[in-house]
Each structure stands twice: as C-alpha cells, then as structure tokens.
Amino acid sequence: MQQSEMQLRQAIVTACQNMNSLGINQGTSGNISVRCGDKVLITPSATPYEDMTPEMIAEMPLDGEYGAWSGPLKPSTEWRFHYDILRARPDMSAVVHAHPTYCTTLAIARRPIPPVHYMIASFGGMDVRCSGYATFGTAELSTLALEALQDRTACLMANHGMIALGESLEKAMWRAVELEAIARQYCLSLTIGEPVMLSEAEIDEALAKFSDYGLKAAE
Known part of the structure; x- marks a missing residue:
C-alpha cells in the first residue's frame, strides 16, 4: 500500500528518532530523505530529532530548479547528495546518511568493506566502496558519493x-543497520588476524538468494 505524504513525513521523523538507539548515529549528525511522487522529502537542517515534527520536513521538487525547496525550515546541509542520488537512482526511494562508529572508523582509514561476510551481497556486489573525501554539503561530495554507489546500495x-539506500525507507534503515554490523565484524576480525574473504562465486550465490528472500527481512 502506497503511503501518503503525511505518513512518509512521520516515518522520516520516527526513523531519525530511532537512528541513535539502533546504533547507527550519534547526536543529530544523520539525515534522511524519501521520494514522494515528483519531490524529495528531507530532514531539516540543525534540528534535534526529539523536537522534529512531520511539518518540519522540507520538500524539494525533483523536476524544478536545482536546490529549490519549501517548508518552514531549510533542508539538511547534505541535501545535494540526497537529491542527486534520488534523481539518478529511480530504483531507490530512500537515502539514510549517518556516522555510525565502525563504518566511520573504516571511512577514516579509507578502507572499503571486502567480502568478509555473505551479507555484503545485500549491498549489490563484492564490496562496499569508500568514496573519496570532499567537504560536507558540497557538489564534489555528491559526485564522489554517486561514483561509490554505482551498482551498489551503500557506501562509506x-x-x-556512510550512506545506505532503499527501495523504501524501511529497507534503507535495514541496510544501514546491516552495514554497521558488517563494519563492526570486519574491524574486530582485523584485530585477530587476516580475515578470510568469500569468493565471487560465493557472493554471487548469496546475491541470487537475496533476490527472493534476503531483503524481505526489511519489509
């Protein structure tokens, strides 16, 4: 059943409030966007999650002037990559961005996540890439994120x-949690020796199973 705009707005608020308890964010550094027809609904800038209401969610037309928005509060400073991703990826309907500890640890080391666990297949390929660095909120950062997300549903x-994408907000949140779990497992495995990688055939087999099973966990 298709959700109404108000339901999507409330879902964004709820997801923001859940991010910290799920262990994928600290403070108010994360931000979320969802496709709603021909526009993007996105969290407002510098607004504590506990104070956020559905009416505060900003909206940006996908076919209008680039950067145009409406609402009582301006959109997140990271609006560019949210907007650019949803415009470039019609297969995706939601973007979750956060600073989870283990994902960010690997991102600081600029290490992608290799095929250390079959769940890596839930992100579309053999690894989760790490994008290059650019200042937050810039067009350059958006370009680098889009490159790292090519044929993937998440990147560092x-x-x-990190960024996690989803066919729905529920799936984007599910992927964000799974990504942090794998990042933690990878970081811990590095402390006890050299992790054993899965083969391309093994990841392909897992990917095939996800097409009719794995992602139902997020529905």
Missing part, C-alpha cells in the same frame, strides 16, 4: 560516515 564516505 572518506573521513565522514
């Missing part, structure tokens, strides 16, 4: 954090 962002 150098010295910054």
